[in-house]
Amino acid sequence: MTDSFDFYFDFSSPYGYFASHRVDEMAEAAGRTAKWRPFMLGPVFKQSGNGPLIEQPLKGPYCIHDWERRGRMMGVDWVLPDPFPIGTVNAARAVYWLDDQDPALARRFAKAVYHTYFGRGIDITPAATVADVAAGEGVDRDAVLAVMADPVWKQRLKDETEHAVELGVCGSPFFIVDGEGFWGSDRLWMVRRWLSGERW
Amino acid sequence: MTDSFDFYFDFSSPYGYFASHRVDEMAEAAGRTAKWRPFMLGPVFKQSGNGPLIEQPLKGPYCIHDWERRGRMMGVDWVLPDPFPIGTVNAARAVYWLDDQDPALARRFAKAVYHTYFGRGIDITPAATVADVAAGEGVDRDAVLAVMADPVWKQRLKDETEHAVELGVCGSPFFIVDGEGFWGSDRLWMVRRWLSGERW
Numbered sequence: 001m002t003d004s005f006d007f008y009f010d011f012s013s014p015y016g017y018f019a020s021h022r023v024d025e026m027a028e029a030a031g032r033t034a035k036w037r038p039f040m041l042g043p044v045f046k047q048s049g050n051g052p053l054i055e056q057p058l059k060g061p062y063c064i065h066d067w068e069r070r071g072r073m074m075g076v077d078w079v080l081p082d083p084f085p086i087g088t089v090n091a092a093r094a095v096y097w098l099d100d101q102d103p104a105l106a107r108r109f110a111k112a113v114y115h116t117y118f119g120r121g122i123d124i125t126p127a128a129t130v131a132d133v134a135a136g137e138g139v140d141r142d143a144v145l146a147v148m149a150d151p152v153w154k155q156r157l158k159d160e161t162e163h164a165v166e167l168g169v170c171g172s173p174f175f176i177v178d179g180e181g182f183w184g185s186d187r188l189w190m191v192r193r194w195l196s197g198e199r200w
Numbered sequence: 201m202t203d204s205f206d207f208y209f210d211f212s213s214p215y216g217y218f219a220s221h222r223v224d225e226m227a228e229a230a231g232r233t234a235k236w237r238p239f240m241l242g243p244v245f246k247q248s249g250n251g252p253l254i255e256q257p258l259k260g261p262y263c264i265h266d267w268e269r270r271g272r273m274m275g276v277d278w279v280l281p282d283p284f285p286i287g288t289v290n291a292a293r294a295v296y297w298l299d300d301q302d303p304a305l306a307r308r309f310a311k312a313v314y315h316t317y318f319g320r321g322i323d324i325t326p327a328a329t330v331a332d333v334a335a336g337e338g339v340d341r342d343a344v345l346a347v348m349a350d351p352v353w354k355q356r357l358k359d360e361t362e363h364a365v366e367l368g369v370c371g372s373p374f375f376i377v378d379g380e381g382f383w384g385s386d387r388l389w390m391v392r393r394w395l396s397g398e399r400w
Contacts, residue, residue, distance in 0.1 A: 044258065047257050047258055048256045048257050048258040048259050049251075049256055049257065050250075050256065050259075051249075056248045056249055056250065056370075057247050057248050057249065058244065058247055058248040058365070058368060058369075058370035059248050059250075059370045059371075061368060062368055062370050062381060062383055065381075066383075069400040070400075072400040073400040165258070168258060168261060168262055169258070170256075170258035170259045170262050171259075181262060181265070183262055183266075184386065186384065186386035186387065187386065189389075200269040200270075200272040200273040
């Protein structure tokens, strides 16, 4: 057993956004830490044959309503952004760069990115927007801009996504705790029970 | 507001099976009744562009593990049947026929069918098997065999499935309470909160 567990998410995933509001308090309650690992849903969809929920008949309208009520229920800001879904490589690269230096800062930054997109409806595709968010957390704007364009960090995100797929990450959010996988924001209760020592 | 709410499920849905162990107690606690409405996932998949979870890379292996641990966690019999998934028109037709006469009997029968398939791993495709299950609940074997082959009940199931799709049923299980939809066995907590009077 390790102190940390993995919180996999895509910045373009509404259910990842909602889960992001609970994951740190859940970890703290168990005396552990969540390692925030953004990944690209695209390759996962390619592998599993799925696509974005919102593009699916029946599921799309259901989810739009579900996200709205979920936001109200949790008291969390929610707007359906336009464009949606988007590619989120820039923000994801920045998270890994920050995480290597200061995991707590990486988490604060990730929360700010999520809120910019789903809380305020601002497109987080452009590197400039991501850099603004980082600057708001005290990160050097030019440094983060360089990171997002750097082949090293592009590769890092590719590797992390590939590794996630190898581990069986099949959607966002996805939690891996002591090797046990949990898919979906609806499984936070199950992660909590695992963290409290339950085994099945 | 009505006294009953709708519990939509496909007899070939593992998450429907798990939910079926909780739905009646949940209804009773709220002074209401669940109307058990089997439907055919096939037309829903056709509409939404999805397919059975088990046939999807990444999601399939995840779900197989999840069903096993869910069974252990709930103390519910679980086997992954072979064949799986299957068409379940016969059992579904019988439920509607029984429900028109005696809803409580229809629920007992539906639970027995689910247990035959996912609890014992016995294929419930054949009408003869479904008739055996019905006979075990005191239903006349020949009568239920006739029902399953009757165009009237074939049409009833088609109509119910079509109506479900119109109402936005996008998977199994799915609950509709006072017009509000909830998808998935992971949303029983949310249905409970709605039933207790919460609104978002």
